[in-house]
Amino acid sequence: MEKKIMMDLMVNSNVMIPSLLLENYYMLGLNEEECMLLIHVHSFISKGNYFPTPDDLAERMSCTPAQCADHLRRLVQNGFLNIEQRTDNQIYSEAYTLEPLWEKLIVHHYQKTTDQQHAEQEVALYTVFENEFGRPLSPIECETLTMWLDQDHHSPELIKAALRESVISGKLNFRYIDRILFEWKKNGIKTLQQAKAYGEKIRNKFPQKKEHQANKNQNSITLPMYNWLEN
Template sequence: MNDLVFNTLKEKDFIVKSYLLKVSVSLNLNLNDFILLIYFTNQEEPTLNIDNIKKYTYLTEEAIMESYTKLIAINLIEITMKKDGNGLVHEVINLDNIIKSVTSDITREHKKNEKTNLFSLFEKEFVRPLSPMEYEIINEWIRSGISEELISEALKEAILNGVKSIRYIDKILLSWKEKGYKSASDVRSSLKKEDESTPELFSYNWLEDE
């Protein structure tokens, strides 16, 4: 390694954000794409400064432009216009889409885990594996917009009534939909109101009648 390369590496330490690894793998980016992203995310105000990028990444101009064009094409980075202190307009690379991409991946993964947990909850309460038909019915509930929280509450209601049947739970959910319930808290609030409106049979003080 010659002195120039050694001094450059010594002076410029790049921080590799963990989310870049996730984005690069999920979008099947190549090494040059990844290196360019690392460079951009380490700049306070990233711009397409070819000379600087070549200096710190050792990529050729052709490789830089190829990766740069690709990152724009897949909407991972975008160009925005910004005024400097002198009122001059210049191009700045906006990296917000990288964060949005990671956030979307995390959200999808979270929903996938929630769905898996819901199936596991049913199998635990039913004390048996679900049939393909039961899986499809639960998926249909989710696709129709019923929250997994409400589905879990309906399952709990069925178990409290001593019934382990998907069809029974389907009727509960249909009834709740007609009543406008969208969450478990809606169900609990309604039950609480019903309890409060039920008269107490033994609240009368018989001793005062003597």
């Protein structure tokens, strides 16, 4: 009977601790004592004590009240914990809020997810280029590709479109692709639709550079041509 009561207490009196906090507290700049103190603050808040004292916290931890007070002060200063002023029936009180901590976790998780997606897109982009060039990219070419993404902020889709443009033009080299991307950025081109419309405008402006024939053994296909290096 006593064992069942204890099991019920364990199951029904849990405090929800976000797994993001346990997985990422170190990356946020927290140590184990600070993280554990925040968890205890979270526990006190969930049970209606919105402003636990250093003595309250020290009773649950191996830290002294003075050490808990130092941790609390540092956590507030570093933006992990905030103190709010509350009014209830004209009675003023203070309360801790963990919203700054949750915001940091959300931003960190978003950045981590975005970085992972970015890395996956970059690897996929390398694969597309290596398939078109028929060889591994050189270190300089890899650096150029990274620069297009990180410094020039070209989307992977637009980079692949510039690659296709160079393939169609029969000028498969990074200098040519870089020139296309430079012209697109200079003219505010950010989407595939804008790039297509701009390409049509350029080709109509230079009809003498417009055509060449491909697949002569099959039906004749007209491919748009424009030398971006001569622009």
